[in-house]
Amino acid sequence: MLARVPYLLAVLGIAFAAPHSAPKIKERIHAPRDWINVGDAPSNHVVPLRIALPQSNFQELERHLYEISDPDNVRYGEHLSKEEVEELVAPHPDSVHAVNEWLAGHDISEGDCVRSPAKDWITVHVPVAKAEAMLDTKFHVWKHAKDEDSVVRTTSYSLPEHMHAHIELIQPTTLFSRLTGYRATSHFSGAQEHPAATSGTITVNGHEVDASCTTTITVSCLKQLYNAVDYVPAATQKNSIALTGYLDQFANFADLQQFYADQVPAAVNSTFNVTFINGGVNNQTLSAAGGEADLDVQFALGIAFPTPGTFYTTGGSPPFIPDTDEPFNDNEPYDAWLDYVLAQKTLPQTISTSYGENEQTVPESYAKRVCAGFAQLGARGVSLLVGSGDAGVGDGDPDPATQTCLTNDGRNATEFLPGFPASCPFVTAVGGTTNIPEVAVDFSGGGFSNYFARPSYQESAVTEFLTKQLPNGTYEGLYNPAGRAIPDVSAQADYFRIFLSGQVVSIGGTSAASPAFAGFVSLLNDARLSHGLPPLGFLNPLLYTRGLSGFHDITSGNAPGCGTPGFNATVGWDPVTGLGTPDFGKLKNIVL
Numbered sequence: 001m002l003a004r005v006p007y008l009l010a011v012l013g014i015a016f017a018a019p020h021s022a023p024k025i026k027e028r029i030h031a032p033r034d035w036i037n038v039g040d041a042p043s044n045h046v047v048p049l050r051i052a053l054p055q056s057n058f059q060e061l062e063r064h065l066y067e068i069s070d071p072d073n074v075r076y077g078e079h080l081s082k083e084e085v086e087e088l089v090a091p092h093p094d095s096v097h098a099v100n101e102w103l104a105g106h107d108i109s110e111g112d113c114v115r116s117p118a119k120d121w122i123t124v125h126v127p128v129a130k131a132e133a134m135l136d137t138k139f140h141v142w143k144h145a146k147d148e149d150s151v152v153r154t155t156s157y158s159l160p161e162h163m164h165a166h167i168e169l170i171q172p173t174t175l176f177s178r179l180t181g182y183r184a185t186s187h188f189s190g191a192q193e194h195p196a197a198t199s200g201t202i203t204v205n206g207h208e209v210d211a212s213c214t215t216t217i218t219v220s221c222l223k224q225l226y227n228a229v230d231y232v233p234a235a236t237q238k239n240s241i242a243l244t245g246y247l248d249q250f251a252n253f254a255d256l257q258q259f260y261a262d263q264v265p266a267a268v269n270s271t272f273n274v275t276f277i278n279g280g281v282n283n284q285t286l287s288a289a290g291g292e293a294d295l296d297v298q299f300a301l302g303i304a305f306p307t308p309g310t311f312y313t314t315g316g317s318p319p320f321i322p323d324t325d326e327p328f329n330d331n332e333p334y335d336a337w338l339d340y341v342l343a344q345k346t347l348p349q350t351i352s353t354s355y356g357e358n359e360q361t362v363p364e365s366y367a368k369r370v371c372a373g374f375a376q377l378g379a380r381g382v383s384l385l386v387g388s389g390d391a392g393v394g395d396g397d398p399d400p401a402t403q404t405c406l407t408n409d410g411r412n413a414t415e416f417l418p419g420f421p422a423s424c425p426f427v428t429a430v431g432g433t434t435n436i437p438e439v440a441v442d443f444s445g446g447g448f449s450n451y452f453a454r455p456s457y458q459e460s461a462v463t464e465f466l467t468k469q470l471p472n473g474t475y476e477g478l479y480n481p482a483g484r485a486i487p488d489v490s491a492q493a494d495y496f497r498i499f500l501s502g503q504v505v506s507i508g509g510t511s512a513a514s515p516a517f518a519g520f521v522s523l524l525n526d527a528r529l530s531h532g533l534p535p536l537g538f539l540n541p542l543l544y545t546r547g548l549s550g551f552h553d554i555t556s557g558n559a560p561g562c563g564t565p566g567f568n569a570t571v572g573w574d575p576v577t578g579l580g581t582p583d584f585g586k587l588k589n590i591v592l
């Protein structure tokens with residue numbers, strides 16, 4: 001009892017000192033489509049509340065990021081250290097103090113809090129009943145109409161008015177995330193016994209390419225097409241590449257060996273490291289291998305070999321089991337992964353992620369905060385590649401009668417649906433092409449963000465597209481012409497020959513394009529590191545300026561969706577294939 005006295009006094013002291021204010025709605029969303037409220041959440045169910053404190057100096061971080069990523073700036077390549085980034089995203093002491101008082105007022109002590117290294121996130125595990133009191137809300141169990149997924153969420157929460165300036169957001173509250181792999185299942189063409197029988201070579205963009213590449217994409221095809229045949233990585237002591245895995249997608253070691261024997265014989269017996277995050281696993285039972293994970297690892301590592309590789313397997317979001325008070329980990333996977341990587345002293349120079357969802361299914365405040373995490377990675381010298389999505393401008397459906405691109409803002413209006421995290425301006429979004437010569441693949445995700453404004457590095461490329469290609473109000477009202485435009489670049493995205501559970505299969509998606517593009521970025525990083533230069537870091541300011549001449553422009557094809565034919569690939573940047581596909585040889589000369 002005695003031990004509690006000082007604590008009680010402290011709480012009372014705070015209660016007198018703290019300004020009182022009535023709860024005011026911090027965030028309110030429309031119940032997202034396809035989620036059904038099936039009843040009250042059990043009051044003893046434990047919620048891992050993650051509290052984001054405002055990053056008071058984020059604009060300064062952004063300024064540094066753009067300076068060190070601009071090849072024409074004297075500071076190009078002067079990436080920041082972990083500590084320098086943390087200093088820039090640290091919350092203001094007033095916010096730390098105010099949040100501490102608010103937590104103490106709810107009997108939550110320092111010992112109950114887990115803080116991120118920059119102190120900009122606090123995690124506390126509280127039962128539903130307490131979370132409801134803190135947030136002046138009611139949590140419910142929501143079930144997804146299309147599967148058995150259940151989550152404990154609310155559609156609005158409140159904070160005392162004086163706390164609004166000190167807390168940016170709290171999740172999981174309004175986040176009904178449906179992160180999925182961008183492996184277009186419709187492009188999963190099943191078993192493929194033999195590589196295409198086509199023999200001989202064809203000449204594309206001045207390079208010899210095996211004719212078989214017109215029907216089957218292998219590591220050699222990509223190296224031929226993208227002009228990297230003769231490059232030998234030399235900075236393997238410093239350079240590394242990584243792939244993210246979520247949702248029980250396991251990368252299989254045996255499948256990788258078969259893939260190497262088939263396509264990269266010199267790599268046989270080499271492997272990758274696995275980093276387990278937030279309870280993630282990597283089940284090696286052959287039948288448990290994941291198409292997404294195997295695709296990502298096989299192509300990224302196959303291209304970058306012998307560059308060391310890492311597979312991050314992140315747990316989280318397991319199914320909610322009602323009527324249990326077992327705490328479980330229901331952190332959303334983006335934060336769990338970011339938490340982990342941002343806490344590391346050294347990071348892989350190139351990372352690819354092939355997962356995402358419609359931007360509108362992620363609350364804006366959360367999307368912005370996750371995007372700010374990607375900016376931190378860029379500032380530390382990481383090039384982050386993200387698949388642009390596999391559904392064209394929204395749902396991939398050209399038929400106005402069956403399209404499903406409805407806004408979630410209560411209006412149910414038809415609008416194009418850009419993908420997140422591709423819509424974050426601090427990642428490099430990778431769209432898809434197919435065939436040789438290349439054209440846009442019809443599922444390549446593209447469009448314009450409704451959350452993020454167009455970054456200045458895209459201004460000239462995107463304005464040219466809008467004024468020349470979309471005159472006279474084409475698609476007016478369906479997209480946000482002032483938004484961050486997607487994708488930035490593209491790569492082949494269909495008929496990739498991989499090994500999955502011991503079988504050869506043909507697979508596609510911007511999930512294939514992103515790790516493939518990342519493989520070439522990793523080789524560019526190798527070239528820089530071999531010459532004693534820093535890695536490329538955040539790529540976009542380079543790509544839209546000096547990098548322009550290092551791309552094959554893709555000028556035909558389109559990607560339908562939302563009851564329309566979608567946008568067209570055209571001369572210059574377009575919202576289907578971005579700047580085009582890479583010419584490694586030219587890009588290497590540009591970055592050295």
Ligand SMILES: *[C@@H]1O[C@H](CO)[C@@H](O)[C@H](O)[C@H]1NC(C)=O
Pocket residue numbers: 265266267268269
């Ligand atoms: C791989 O390892 C096996 C068994 O140790 C060995 O026989 C084989 O030569 C190795 N292959 C390569 C390419 O290193």
Ligand SMILES: *[C@@H]1O[C@H](CO)[C@@H](O)[C@H](O)[C@H]1NC(C)=O
Pocket residue numbers: 283284285287288
């Ligand atoms: C691995 O996957 C297999 C096949 O799905 C499953 O039977 C097995 O229980 C899993 N192992 C673990 C440790 O989860």
Ligand SMILES: *[C@@H]1O[C@H](CO)[C@@H](O)[C@H](O)[C@H]1NC(C)=O
Pocket residue numbers: 271272273308309310
């Ligand atoms: C795996 O990690 C170990 C220890 O950090 C490192 O020595 C090794 O080079 C890594 N291997 C690969 C393939 O990344």
Ligand SMILES: *[C@@H]1O[C@H](CO)[C@@H](O)[C@H](O)[C@H]1NC(C)=O
Pocket residue numbers: 033410411412
């Ligand atoms: C929008 O759709 C939802 C779910 O399908 C429905 O409940 C709601 O009534 C619709 N709202 C309008 C304004 O049509």
Ligand SMILES: *[C@@H]1O[C@H](CO)[C@@H](O)[C@H](O)[C@H]1NC(C)=O
Pocket residue numbers: 471472
């Ligand atoms: C746009 O409208 C102008 C004036 O009506 C017309 O001359 C022009 O051809 C139109 N452009 C396109 C691409 O439809």
Ligand SMILES: *[C@@H]1O[C@H](CO)[C@@H](O)[C@H](O)[C@H]1NC(C)=O
Pocket residue numbers: 469470474558566567568
């Ligand atoms: C795309 O190109 C086709 C064929 O040239 C043209 O008819 C159509 O209007 C274009 N669509 C857009 C949105 O630019």
